[in-house]
Amino acid sequence: MIDPEILVNTPDIVRLSQKKRGESQSIVEDALIARRNLRTAINNFETLRAEQNVLSKKIAGSEDSDRPELMRVANLLAERVKNAREEQEKANSEWKKLLFEIPNIVSSEAPYGVEDKCAVMKTVGDIPEFDFEPADHLQLGEQLDAIDVSRGVKVSGTRFYFLKGWGARLELAVMNLALDLALKSGLTLLITPTLVKPEIMLGTGFLGRHEGEVYRLPSGYYLTGTSEVAIAGYHSDEILDISSGPIRYAGWSSCYRREAGSHGRDTRGIMRVHQFSKLEMFSYVHPQQSTRELEHIVSMQEKMLNLLEIPYRVSDIAAEELGTSASRKYDLEAWIPSQNTWREVTSASDCTTFQARRLNVRYRDESGRTGYVATLNGTLATTRFLVAILENHQTSNGSIRVPEALRPLLGQDVIER
Known part of the structure; x- marks a missing residue:
């Protein structure tokens, strides 16, 4: 709050x-x-x-x-x-x-307006030029026997899928690359619960107007749409020692989202699905350090997209597009050749002290007085990355050139059937 x-x-x-x-x-x-x-x-x-x-x-x-x-x-x-x-x-x-x-107070730096008012801060990488009509990620995935949406629908319904063979290996390689980057940067790894109590979901700001986007079980527990929820609750009702700097975590989990407000949008492929994997960065910092920490999180995300050799841009999200908890948010959007546009693949949010006040997460200063920490989050890797990798690195024969950073993890330079 x-x-x-x-x-x-x-x-x-x-x-x-x-x-x-x-x-x-x-x-x-x-x-x-x-x-x-x-x-x-x-x-x-x-x-x-x-x-x-x-x-x-x-x-x-x-x-x-x-x-x-x-x-x-x-x-x-x-x-x-x-x-x-x-x-x-x-x-x-x-x-x-x-x-x-009352949602979090919007940063004075956040742009006014809705999605079309988001401010593009920078663009990195060259948009690939193909001498053929680029296929979309689902066509490529099916040709490689790497993505199976039809059986996902048969087993679980719309917006579900199987990753198979190279598809499964590629996702695991991406996650491991992100994990390696996180560990080298000093983050502590967590594998988080995906079921949380109502007070934890409420504390992170995912109920209220966003309640229709999350799965609620008859027992009252909620399925998390991001490990941010569990990590935010990890230190609830605690006083943290942040005298040496931010406390940073990288949480891996499966994520579940109803996508209740996206009927008819991105129905093809795995761009918008009900279940996916994600490695989420989460930081507890002194409130005065939150702006600097947001930039740090974005720099980590940029490193990851650069390692995957994906052209991207960074956008400062307009106020009307912010979630309840966010004071400011950056989206990192990858170029998607089949759509000839930029699509959000990861984001970073500064929630200031909003979540910490709800969950009672505090720090103690040098005088012995306590105050609420600031919390921030940002995705380092997720299933959606596969869309950008497949499409940007496709070749005329339907094979996929493997980014150099992934080659040691996959054991070869090209993915082909």
């Missing part, structure tokens, strides 16, 4: 953020009213409790003849105290509810 002090003391900052997101500003006033109601309820309860304490002392020192009347008054007062406590709890619940509904 956002810092309550910002909401109370500088509500215009929150109003501007809501405006940039294209969302209602009325929730700001609703939350401020709820806050005032809470303060009133707290004051009322504390006043009655003080009266109750005074009366208790009076009863203790009273004459026997006065005690019945005093006890009658005490009983009436006890009922008022009980009601006041209930009103305070109700007011606090309403305040917390509204506070949780």
Whole structure:
């Protein structure tokens, strides 16, 4: 959640953020009213409790003849105290509810607007020029017997697939290349749970308006769409030592997404699917270091795409496209020849202290005082990378030139059937 002090003391900052997101500003006033109601309820309860304490002392020192009347008054007062406590709890619940509904405050650097207002920061690599009509990744994958969508649909339904033979080997090679890069960069590897409790999913900001995008089991547990969720909860209710710098993890997991809002989009191939693999970077840092850490995460992603010899561009995502938790987000988009356009293959987000406040993840400074950490995340490798690899490195006969960095992991220079 956002810092309550910002909401109370500088509500215009929150109003501007809501405006940039294209969302209602009325929730700001609703939350401020709820806050005032809470303060009133707290004051009322504390006043009655003080009266109750005074009366208790009076009863203790009273004459026997006065005690019945005093006890009658005490009983009436006890009922008022009980009601006041209930009103305070109700007011606090309403305040917390509204506070949780407000998305993170958008960075002042994030562009205004929707997707077409995203700012392209740089483009890297040469777009391949083919002397033939480039095939799409599914056609290439089927020719190589590497991707089997039809049997995926038969077994599990739409947006499922099998990676077979070279397809499976290629994904594992990509993941291992990313893992090697992460370990050499000092990240700690985690293999994370893919089922999490509701409070962890809520804490990361994936419920509320995004609830339709996640799978919920009858038991109440949720399937995660990214290991970010589990890693964010890894240190919940803890005080971290970040005096030596950021705490960085790389979490591998299968990921599950309903893709409820993407009906009819990317129905061909494995660009947008319900289950995929991902290696996610996650950082806990001092709030003042979050901007620098975001740049570090993006630099790692760029290294990975350069190793895979994929042309890409980096875009600063417009405010209306940001998720609930993100204050700022960069997308790295790969060139997809069959579509003659750039498509997002990985992203990096600065969530500032938003998730840490919800999950109670803090640090202790040199004076002994605690504060909330900032959390950031970014994908280092995912199944979607296969789309870009197959299409950008295809040859006229349907074989795939293996990027040099993957050759030691695959054992050859070319993938062919």
